């Protein structure tokens with residue numbers, strides 16, 4: 001994994017770089033489908049794309065003084081974006097998984113110390129450095145597939161100091177690896193044992209003041225919550241969103257995963273960046289999301305791991321004109337998944353997303369779900385030079401294969417990262 005080290009032998013970002021003889025899947029919204037440019041070229045300088053288009057249209061002044069790489073006809077997509085993860089945590093839940101397979105009930109697992117409580121415990125005993133150390137192998141696995149942007153949530157601390165610690169660890173990841181990290185404050189993930197039956201008190205005592213502190217320390221890019229019967233109600237989430245709004249922080253929500261409480265509609269009413277999971281979303285909710293520009297983030301890893309039967313209403317989302325992103329939801333309990341390529345395959349096989357939707361969902365739409373569409377997610381002039389270069393004959397191969405990584409190399413902010 002040494003190839004992932006940011007300080008490796010990559011080019012200085014001030015060098016002008018030109019990649020030619022490439023097949024570009026630009027994902028540009030103004031082009032059809034994947035925005036394909038055969039025989040394309042990309043030029044970057046200072047980490048930003050100066051030109052992306054047909055090689056024949058390259059201005060000669062751009063070619064001069066550029067370090068040229070012939071990609072020999074390889075496909076190039078935007079660097080991948082994993083817009084929903086919980087990769088910062090301590091311990092794992094393999095024991096619980098094992099118990100469930102031989103018929104243990106939810107209660108037996110809880111009595112044996114399993115469930116989210118075990119992740120909270122295992123997270124709280126670690127320092128920031130310990131959390132970083134635990135998260136790095138997961139992050140490296142994602143990066144090895146060409147991921148250049150990742151969202152990381154708190155939510156296994158459930159007290160102010162531990163939530164902040166998780167966010168500090170998330171921020172630290174960005175300094176150690178060639179990746180853009182976006183943080184979400186998820187204090188309203190679960191109710192800690194000491195607040196059982198007192199969600200409103202937990203929100204007053206921990207979630208809201210914790211958010212203020214996270215904001216003051218510059219640790220939070222968005223505010224998230226888990227709106228579900230086993231977590232927080234619409235009214236409780238509204239309090240969290242009101243606080244976020246008063247602090248000028250965008251919101252997003254885990255909504256309609258196990259039942260339909262109307263969380264997606266609530267999120268849309270706050271102009272949320274995204275509502276995520278959505279297995280139980282109805283048409284009304286889909287329309288509200290589309291109207292608000294709230295991205296639907298589908299998480300097939302969680303659907304698969306908990307053996308869910310209800311599928312998200314993909315057709316209703318399409319009909320409403322909602323944007324659809326996909327993500328790993330990498331977490332220790334319900335989606336111990338660290339492959340965005342496998343997530344693409346699962347999105348197709350389990351949710352029947354098209355190849356185009358899967359690739360857009362892990363690039364452009366993922367960036368949109370993070371409010372980063374001006375920065376990354378497509379290959380076009382002005383954006384960060386975040387590119388993934390693939391050894392494939394067609395883009396469909398990225399979605400079709402199961403457990404195979406065809407990444408040739410990738411570029412983050414103009415720096416080449418070899419596998």
Ligand SMILES: [Zn+2]
Pocket residue numbers: 084085086254329331
């Ligand atoms: Zn999640």
